Amino acid sequence: MRLSALVLAVSLAPLAPAAAAPEKVLVLVTGDENGHLLPSTEADPPKGGAAETLGYWTSKEAHCAGKVGKDGAPNCKDGKTLVLSTGDHFSGPSISSAFQGEPVAESMARMGYAASGMGNHELDFGREQFDRLRDIGGFPYLSANVRPPSSKSDKDYDLKLKPFAIFKRGGVKIGVVALSASNVAKTVMSGRFYGNEVVPYEPALQQAIPAVRKAGADVVIVIADECPTVLEPIMAKHPDWKVAFLAGGHCHTPVERKAGMTPLISPGRWWQRYLRAELTVDSARPAGQRLVGLETKVVDVVGGQGAPAPDAELAARLQTWQKKHDEALGEKIGYTRSGIDANSATLFTWYGRAIRERIGADLTVLNRKGFRGGVQPGPITAAAVYSVMPFDNSVMTVKVKGKDLPSILENPAAVYEGAAKKGSAWTVKGKPVEPETTYTVATLEYLYFGGDNFPFERLDPNPSETGVVAQTPVIEWTRKQGTTAEKPLESALH
Numbered sequence: 001m002r003l004s005a006l007v008l009a010v011s012l013a014p015l016a017p018a019a020a021a022p023e024k025v026l027v028l029v030t031g032d033e034n035g036h037l038l039p040s041t042e043a044d045p046p047k048g049g050a051a052e053t054l055g056y057w058t059s060k061e062a063h064c065a066g067k068v069g070k071d072g073a074p075n076c077k078d079g080k081t082l083v084l085s086t087g088d089h090f091s092g093p094s095i096s097s098a099f100q101g102e103p104v105a106e107s108m109a110r111m112g113y114a115a116s117g118m119g120n121h122e123l124d125f126g127r128e129q130f131d132r133l134r135d136i137g138g139f140p141y142l143s144a145n146v147r148p149p150s151s152k153s154d155k156d157y158d159l160k161l162k163p164f165a166i167f168k169r170g171g172v173k174i175g176v177v178a179l180s181a182s183n184v185a186k187t188v189m190s191g192r193f194y195g196n197e198v199v200p201y202e203p204a205l206q207q208a209i210p211a212v213r214k215a216g217a218d219v220v221i222v223i224a225d226e227c228p229t230v231l232e233p234i235m236a237k238h239p240d241w242k243v244a245f246l247a248g249g250h251c252h253t254p255v256e257r258k259a260g261m262t263p264l265i266s267p268g269r270w271w272q273r274y275l276r277a278e279l280t281v282d283s284a285r286p287a288g289q290r291l292v293g294l295e296t297k298v299v300d301v302v303g304g305q306g307a308p309a310p311d312a313e314l315a316a317r318l319q320t321w322q323k324k325h326d327e328a329l330g331e332k333i334g335y336t337r338s339g340i341d342a343n344s345a346t347l348f349t350w351y352g353r354a355i356r357e358r359i360g361a362d363l364t365v366l367n368r369k370g371f372r373g374g375v376q377p378g379p380i381t382a383a384a385v386y387s388v389m390p391f392d393n394s395v396m397t398v399k400v401k402g403k404d405l406p407s408i409l410e411n412p413a414a415v416y417e418g419a420a421k422k423g424s425a426w427t428v429k430g431k432p433v434e435p436e437t438t439y440t441v442a443t444l445e446y447l448y449f450g451g452d453n454f455p456f457e458r459l460d461p462n463p464s465e466t467g468v469v470a471q472t473p474v475i476e477w478t479r480k481q482g483t484t485a486e487k488p489l490e491s492a493l494h
Contacts, residue, residue: 020171020283020284022280022281022282022292022293023170023171023172023280023281023282023283024080024278024279024280024281024293025080025081025082025169025170025172025174025278025279025281026061026062026063026080026081026082026276026277026278026279027081027082027083027084027174027221027275027276027277027278027279028057028061028063028081028082028083028084028274028275028276028277029083029084029085029086029223029247029265029267029274029275029277030053030083030084030085030086030267030271030273030274030275031085031086031087031088031223031225031247031248031249031250031266031267031268031269032086032087032088032119032249032250032268032269032270033050033085033088033089033092033104033108033269033270033271034088034089034090034091034092034121034269034270034372035089035090035091035092035093035095035096035097035101035104035390036048036049036092036093036269036270036271036272037049037050037093037095037096037103037104037107037271037318037321038050038093038095038318038322039052039301039303040270040272044304045302045303045304045305045307046302046303046304047272047300047301047302047303048270048271048272048301049271049301049303049310050104050107050108050111050271050314050318051107051310051311051314051315051318052271052301052303052307052308052310053111053271053274053301054110054111054310054311054314055307055308055309055310055311056274056299056301056308057081057083057111057274058308058311059308059309060299060308061081061276062080062081063079063081063083063112064076064079064081064112065110065111065112065311065313065314066110066112067109067110067112067138068112068113068114068138068139071167071168072114072115072139072140072165072167073168074112074169075112078170079169080169080170081112081169082114082167082169082174083111083112083113083114084113084114084115084116084176084223084247085108085113085115085116085117085223086116086117086119086178086223086224086225086247086248086249086266087116087117087118087119087120087121087122087141087178087180087223087225087249088119088120088121088122088225088249088250089101089104089105089108089116089119089121089122089133090104090105090121090122090124090125090133091121091124091125091372091390091391091392092372092387092390093386093387093390094325094329094383094384094385094386094387094390095318095321095322095325095383096390097386097387097390097391097392098325098328098329098383098386099321099324099325100125100129100133100392101124101125101129101133102132102133102136103318103321104133105133105134105136105137106136106137106317107314107317107318108137108139109136109137109138109139110311110313110314110317111311111314113137113139114139114165114167115139115140115141115142115165115167115176115178115223116137116139116140116141116142116178116223117141117142117143117178117179117180117223117224117225117249118141118142118143118146118159118161118178118180118184118225119180119181119184119225119249120180120181120183120184120187120188120225121187122141123188123192123193124391124392125392126192126392127157127159127192130159140161140162140165141159141160141161141178142161142162142163142164142165142176142177142178142223143161143162143163143178143179143180144163144164144177144178144179144204144205144207144208145179145180145182145198145199145200145201145204146159146161146180146184146196146197146198146199147196147197147198147199148160148161148195148196149195149196149197150197151195154194154195157194157195157196158195158196159193159196163177163178163204163207163208163211164176164177164178164208164211164212164215166212166215166216166217171283172218172219172279172281172283173216173217173218173219174217174218174219174221174279175212175213175215175217175218175219175220175221176212176220176221176222176223177205177208177209177212177220177221177222177223178222178223178224178225179201179204179205179222179223179224179225179226179231180198180224180225180226181225181226181250182198182200182201182226184198184225185198186450186451187451191449201226201231201234202234202237205222205234205238205241206238209222209241209243213287213288218281218283218290218291219244219279219281219290219291220241220242220243220244221243221244221245221246221247221277222243222245222246222247223246223247223248224246224247224248224249225248225249225250226248226249226250227248227249227250227251227255227266228246228247228248228251228255228257228264228265228266229251229255229257229264230248231246231248231264232257232259232264233259235259235260235262235264236259236260239260239261239262242288242289242291243262244262244277244279244291244294245262245263245264245265245277245294245296246259246262246263246264246265247265247266247267247275247277248264248265248266249266249269250266251266251268253266253268254266254267254268254273254298256296256298263277263294263296265277265296265298267298268298271301272300272301273298273299273300273301274298274299274301275296275297275298275299276296276297276298276299277294277295277296278293278294278295278296279291279293279294280292280293280294325383326383328382329381329382329383329386330381330382330383331381331382331479332379332380332381333380333381333382333385333475333478333479334379334380334478334479334481334483334489335378335379335380335483335484335485335487335488335489336375336376336377336378336380336483336488336489336490337377337485337488337490338377338488338490339374339375339376339377339378340374340375340489340490341374342371342372342373342374342388343368343371343374344374346490346493347371347374347375347388348366348371348415348416348417349417349493350474350478350489350493351364351366351371351388351389351417351470351474352364352366352415352416352417352418353417353418353477353493354473354474354476354477354478355395355417355442355470355473355474355477356417356418356442357477358473358476358477359395359397359442359466359473360440361397361418361440361441361442362418362428362429362439362440362441363416363417363418363419363428363429363439363440363441363442364416364417364418364441364442364443365408365409365414365415365416365441365442365443365447365454366414366415366416366443366444366447367413367414367415367444367446367447367451367452367454368413368414368415369413369452370389370391370393370444370446371388371389371415372387372388372389372390373387373388374388375388380478380483380489382471382475385471385474385475385478386471389470389471389474391446391470392469393444393445393446393469393470394444394445394465394466394468394469394470395442395443395444395445395466395468395469395470395473396442396443396444396445396448396456396463396464396465396466397440397441397442397443397463397464397466398440398441398443398448398456398459398460398463398464399438399439399440399441399460399463400438400439400441400456400459400460401435401436401437401438401439401459402428402433402434402435402436402437402438402439403435403436404455404459405419405426405428405433405439405441406426407455408441408454408455408456408459409421409426411452411453411454413452413453413454414452414454419433441456442466443456444470448463
């Protein structure tokens with residue numbers, strides 16, 4: 001009797017719930033998009049493109065297109081893909097730069113981005129435009145090493161960056177911690193980063209990673225507007241962080257390596273590749289031990305026969321932007337017979353002379369990294385001027401004594417027009433520089449306020465604002481030259 005009662009009691013006892021099976025989620029990462037919305041046709045087959053990348057994701061990765069919802073929820077039921085960027089979206093080809101990044105923000109919304117690291121070019125079109133682009137994109141910008149202003153009087157300068165965010169895909173909570181480049185405050189144009197503080201990478205991660213786990217993340221990944229090779233020593237030092245993987249930008253070429261057991265990956269740039277990371281997560285395991293499988297791969301986005309079809313809705317929207325672009329900037333303003341190479345003396349002379357003569361300065365000083373491309377042989381359009389120098393930079397004139405010119409012209413970042421060095425002596429417009437003579441230097445707002453370590457602000461605290469962006473005098477000057485196939489721009493520059 002007792003045995004029967006025991007058997008009955010056992011049979012009536014509630015069964016323990018079965019442990020949930022490990023779950024797979026997919027993280028897709030791009031970086032350094034730099035306004036390259038359209039595929040590159042320099043190679044055959046073409047590479048990259050925003051609509052083309054989304055076509056890959058929807059056909060190959062089971063990603064659902066569309067702007068994410070509240071808390072980064074996917075735009076479809078049971079979506080298990082999480083799309084992230086390491087940062088630097090807007091400045092680049094004129095289809096983006098001429099419209100201050102709006103086509104890129106629209107595209108990223110359609111592509112379903114859930115978050116981005118705060119890149120050092122996100123503020124290229126100003127803080128108000130950044131806020132507008134953030135609203136259009138519909139996703140937050142993250143940075144664990146950028147701290148908001150500590151003074152209440154500076155609260156209006158808060159960039160509203162979170163150190164991390166948690167996104168739920170299926171039953172998995174994915175913690176995303178982001179880093180901005182350590183030099184972000186120096187590379188952003190003056191005033192746009194005011195009040196915000198940048199702290200070193202390691203202490204930022206030491207604080208953010210435990211915090212995101214405490215907030216409930218099952219797994220933690222790090223995205224960074226920094227090449228993973230720079231962060232490798234830090235990650236190797238901290239296996240206790242148990243980061244699933246680190247994806248970084250600013251390498252411009254793919255990087256795939258490891259720090260201990262943590263993959264360090266850069267997918268490259270311009271939507272020509274993306275990182276595909278499939279995580280297998282067992283949420284029943286203890287915190288820090290829930291990642292039970294990880295497969296990573298950098299996928300090339302290549303068009304041509306057999307490639308997935310571009311996303312039709314995004315492709316149509318980009319065609320609309322292209323039409324607006326061509327209407328605004330399609331004017332043919334000149335002609336180059338041989339083309340003008342990026343980072344060539346001819347390119348620097350073209351921009352420098354155009355600005356100097358249109359502004360009425362003695363010389364022009366620009367910076368090498370402000371030039372981001374060349375010009376193909378044939379007609380030169382206004383759009384090409386923006387593609388070569390895509391940044392929203394106003395021209396300023398600065399009064400500088402001859403004795404101070406060498407400190408500017410001998411900066412390794414400098415490119416100049418109107419000045420030359422003969423032996424150890426400098427000349428301006430062919431005449432020897434006189435130490436006490438005051439020269440008018442045309443330069444860019446970014447350089448005036450200390451970009452690339454130029455001393456303009458110290459030398460002239462009261463510069464003159466021209467009120468024009470750098471591309472305007474270049475377009476006007478080039479149009480005025482009346483260059484043709486028989487009389488190309490190259491001949492006007494020599």
